[in-house]
Amino acid sequence: MKRITVFTPTFNRAYCLGQCYESLVRQSNLDFVWMVVDDGSSDGTIDLVQSWIAENKIDIVYLYQENQGMHGAHNTAYKNIKTELNVCVDSDDFMPDDAIEKILNLWDTYGGEKYAGILGLDIDREGKIIGTSFPDGLRECKYYQLKSKYGVIGDKKFVYRTDIIKKYPEYPIFKEERFVPLGYKYMLIDQDYWLLCFNEVFCNVEYMADGSSLNIFKQYKRHPRGFAHERKQRMKFSYTFKERFKNAIHYVSSSIMIKNWRFLFESPKKLMTFFAIPFGLVLYFYIMNTTKKGVMQKD
Numbered sequence: 001m002k003r004i005t006v007f008t009p010t011f012n013r014a015y016c017l018g019q020c021y022e023s024l025v026r027q028s029n030l031d032f033v034w035m036v037v038d039d040g041s042s043d044g045t046i047d048l049v050q051s052w053i054a055e056n057k058i059d060i061v062y063l064y065q066e067n068q069g070m071h072g073a074h075n076t077a078y079k080n081i082k083t084e085l086n087v088c089v090d091s092d093d094f095m096p097d098d099a100i101e102k103i104l105n106l107w108d109t110y111g112g113e114k115y116a117g118i119l120g121l122d123i124d125r126e127g128k129i130i131g132t133s134f135p136d137g138l139r140e141c142k143y144y145q146l147k148s149k150y151g152v153i154g155d156k157k158f159v160y161r162t163d164i165i166k167k168y169p170e171y172p173i174f175k176e177e178r179f180v181p182l183g184y185k186y187m188l189i190d191q192d193y194w195l196l197c198f199n200e201v202f203c204n205v206e207y208m209a210d211g212s213s214l215n216i217f218k219q220y221k222r223h224p225r226g227f228a229h230e231r232k233q234r235m236k237f238s239y240t241f242k243e244r245f246k247n248a249i250h251y252v253s254s255s256i257m258i259k260n261w262r263f264l265f266e267s268p269k270k271l272m273t274f275f276a277i278p279f280g281l282v283l284y285f286y287i288m289n290t291t292k293k294g295v296m297q298k299d
Contacts, residue, residue, distance in 0.1 A: 002059060003104060004085040004160070006095070007035040009073030012043045013091035023204075025057050033083060037076050040067030048179065051225045057106035068124060069178030071171035071226070074185075078165050085117065087159045092206040099202050105158050106198055110139070113141035116193035117144065117160035127240035127298035130154040133199045140194045143186050148240050157202040158186065164193060172229055187237050220250075221291045224257035236268045248272045252280020 017036075024034050036049050049062045056266060058130060063077055074088070085107065089095055106118055119141070122130040131154010134141075138150065146152035168188045171180045180240055231251035238244045248269060255263030267273040 002031055002033045002083050002157075004032045004087065004100065005035050005083045005150070006087055006089050006100075007037060007077040007081065007082045008089055008091055009039055009070055009256065010041060010091035011039040011067065012041045012045070014041065014043045014045045016049050016092045017045065017048065020089060020091060020094045020157065021052055026097045027058075027095070027100045028098050029104060030058060031104060032100050033061055035061045035077055035081065037071070037073040038062065038064045039073045040065065041287055060099045067178065068173055069180075071180040071182060072173055075170045075173075075184065076160075077150075077172075081162050084160060085159055086162050086165065087202070089203055090205070091278060094204050095183075096201055096204060102200050102282050103202060106196070106200070107159070111211050114194055115140070115161075115196050116164045116189050117158060117195055119196075119197040120157045120159065122155050122157050122203050122205045123201050124205060128202075130205060131156075134197045138197055141197050142239075143195055143217050144183075144190050144237070145208035145239055146197075148243060153196070155205070156197075158195075159202070160189075164189060172226075174223075174225040174229075177223045177226050179223040181230040184230045184233055185231055191237060214238045217287050217290050220254065220287050221257065224254040228254035228258065228260070228263075232266075234270055235272065244269065245272060245276060249279045253275050255284040256280065256284045257287075274281055 008017070008020060014030070021034075024032070036045075038045050038049070046062065046064065049060065053060045053062065061080070063076055063080060065072065068075075077086070077088070079285060085103070087103070103118065103120070111118075119134075121133060132152050134152060135150050141150070146156075165185070165186075168185050171182070171184060228251055231247045232253060234247040235244050235251060238247060248267070251267065252263065252273060262265070264270060265272055
């Protein structure tokens with residue numbers, strides 16, 4: 001059996017999926033399975049992947065599902081992965097030629113029962129690290145402490161033990177929504193395990209510099225149930241009062257969007273949520289007004 005699964009959720013990305021495939025073919029260590037989770041594509045993705053399977057250059061598993069969103073594709077991947085380790089590489093990203101070799105060598109050298117997996121670096125197309133690297137000498141960490149305790153920002157690449165990731169609840173699927181923040185599961189794992197962290201590049205990503213304010217506000221508006229669910233967990237498990245209160249504000253805002261007037265009773269931090277209500281109202285009106293302006297400008 002192969003040791004690691006590289007899984008790729010994809011939705012109508014046949015036009016760019018090839019660069020991911022080619023990077024995997026070039027790997028210096030082929031001790032992996034590539035699992036493509038097709039989240040309801042209608043652009044010929046299945047024919048493309050089947051042609052690669054026929055080439056027989058790497059081991060490929062193709063799974064199709066009705067569209068559920070990124071988190072639903074992660075659920076499907078985790079249910080089907082059989083290897084010791086797993087890592088997600090998005091459909092528009094690719095891995096450096098030695099990434100698999102690095103990951104397996106690092107895990108063989110430093111891995112153990114106390115660790116849920118490894119964190120590595122993402123770089124953009126110009127070779128710049130996304131966010132910041134890990135502090136010198138830092139070998140183990142809790143993912144959600146990186147920013148508050150060490151000042152580490154930016155996306156990082158997760159490599160998880162499959163037996164660990166399967167122990168925790170699936171991402172919930174909400175009707176008419178297609179997004180739940182993936183950090184929900186990572187935060188739960190943080191409560192029980194450590195992660196190893198290395199300043200080694202595991203993935204080259206298509207970093208969208210314009211993703212910032214307007215786009216994230218659109219996400220808040222389109223997927224309020226998914227965000228409310230995640231904010232409740234972050235209110236419980238965030239490491240600082242500032243982070244918990246910030247998430248209480250977002251929880252209030254998302255709850256108003258879905259007209260959940262029982263949000264105070266359902267909150268894991270009722271007093272904090274009560275004091276967050278005025279700020280949550282302001283955020284709600286700001287999001288609704290900003291996204292409305294964004295749509296008008298786009299049209």
